[in-house]
Amino acid sequence: MWSCMAYNQTLDSVDYHVCQDFRFIISVFSLVYLIVCFPVGLCCNTLLVVVNLSNKVTMTMPDVYFVNIAIAGLMLNLVAAVELLGPSFTQWPLWEYNNKIYITLLILFNISSLVIMYSTTLLSLDYYIERALPRTYMSSVYNTKHVCGFIWGGAILTSFSSLLFYVCSHVSTKIIECSKMQNKEAADTIMLFIGYVVPVMAVLYALVLIFRIRKKSTPLDLDSAQLDPSIHCLLMALVCIQILLWTPYYMVLLVHTVLTPGRESSRQNNTTQYFLRCLSVLLALSSSFAIPLVYKRMNRNFSQKLKELINQLMCRQQACSHEQSLAQQAIT
Incomplete structure (x- = not known):
């Protein structure tokens, strides 16, 4: 929990003023997000889902992935509405929440992040398949819907397995099973590897294959016109947005896992780390409105x-x- 109470004994100290400045900056950013980004993301994600689902016949393979990303974006909007008005991000919080609500928000956040990252990954791979083997229906809408079902199922299972460490760190130490698993760094490591390293490597591999095909002028390219040419630019924009907005969050997790658990650090270092974590979370939440805006702009x-x-x-x-x-x- 964000607090500067530890510096009350030295109100004139530099550390206390730094802490207050960080809290004020985070509060301003949170307020701007709630006033501007939250309603825009809510409206754009809802429109993306409603418009595509009302025209199921005309949906393409990329549309199915973007609908799932939009649903995950709506979940991020829900998390943002609750968390940004709480004590962690707001200098004058509207409400306090207990550990159960914290765990619930973390579960929703992790599920959304996994769905967004893996939807981007599989969209890249399916786009390559469609470019390399057009009209084979390997990346059809029917197959994509089933793939997205596996994405949501895998995201839920992965989130709960990694968050077991979080749950055990908030329950009584009398439970023998949990007493051996009270290690938050292990949960962060799982999310870092599964939620970032694996999908980013897969996306980069898919992009290499896509650019190889685009450099070669083959007869297959003439037949791949069944996909809108703007999909390539949309895919590139999606990958760039994902990497830019989610990398800071996972880098903060990486720093947290690399640091030795129990390692003593100064109060100012702890405050700086918490400030960077809050900024990284805000950037990650920003993907919930940036992606539908790009989709609306670039999809013809x-x-x-x-x-x-x-x-x-x-x-x-x-x-x-x-x-x-x-x-x-x-x-x-």
Whole structure:
């Protein structure tokens, strides 16, 4: 929990003022996120999901992955709404929460991060398959839906297995099984390896294969036009956003796991580490609104689908009003 109470005995000390400055900066960033980024992310993710699911026939393989990323983004919005108004990020918190709520938020955050990272990874690999072997239906919408089901299942299982260490660190030490697992660094190591190292290596491998195909002019490229050419730029933007926004968070986990558990450090170092952790979490949460904005901007078919959905809703309302007028005329 973010607190400067340890410096109360020396209110004029440099450490106390540094702590207060860090708390103020984090509070300002949190407020800006809640006022600007939170509503934008909530609206854009909801639109992305509703528009695509209302036009299931026209959905492509990338659309399915982006719908899953948007659902994970909505979960991140929920986490942000609760956590950013709590004592960790706000100088004047609106509420306090116990360990159970903390564990729940951590579970949702980790599940969302895993779904987003692995959706990006598999989208890169499926895009390569579609470019290398077009019209083989190996990366079809049907297969992608089943793959995304495995992504969510694997993310839930992975999160709960790694968070077992967090749970045991908050329960009584009288439980023998948990007394041997009260090691938060082990949970951070699991998330660092599974949630960042593996998907990033897979994404980089897929990008190398994609660029090799693009450099070679083969007859297969003529047949790969079934995918929108803008998908390549959208994929590159997605990968860049993921790496830029999530790398600081996992680097903070790496620093935390590398440091020897129980190692003594100064109060100022602890405050600086906590400040960097809060900033990294804010950057990670920012992916919940950055990705749908990029998708809306770069996907050529999204605007058309949105217009069709609005027209359908308008036509339904007009049809209902027309039917009501006909019914009134029949009564009179």
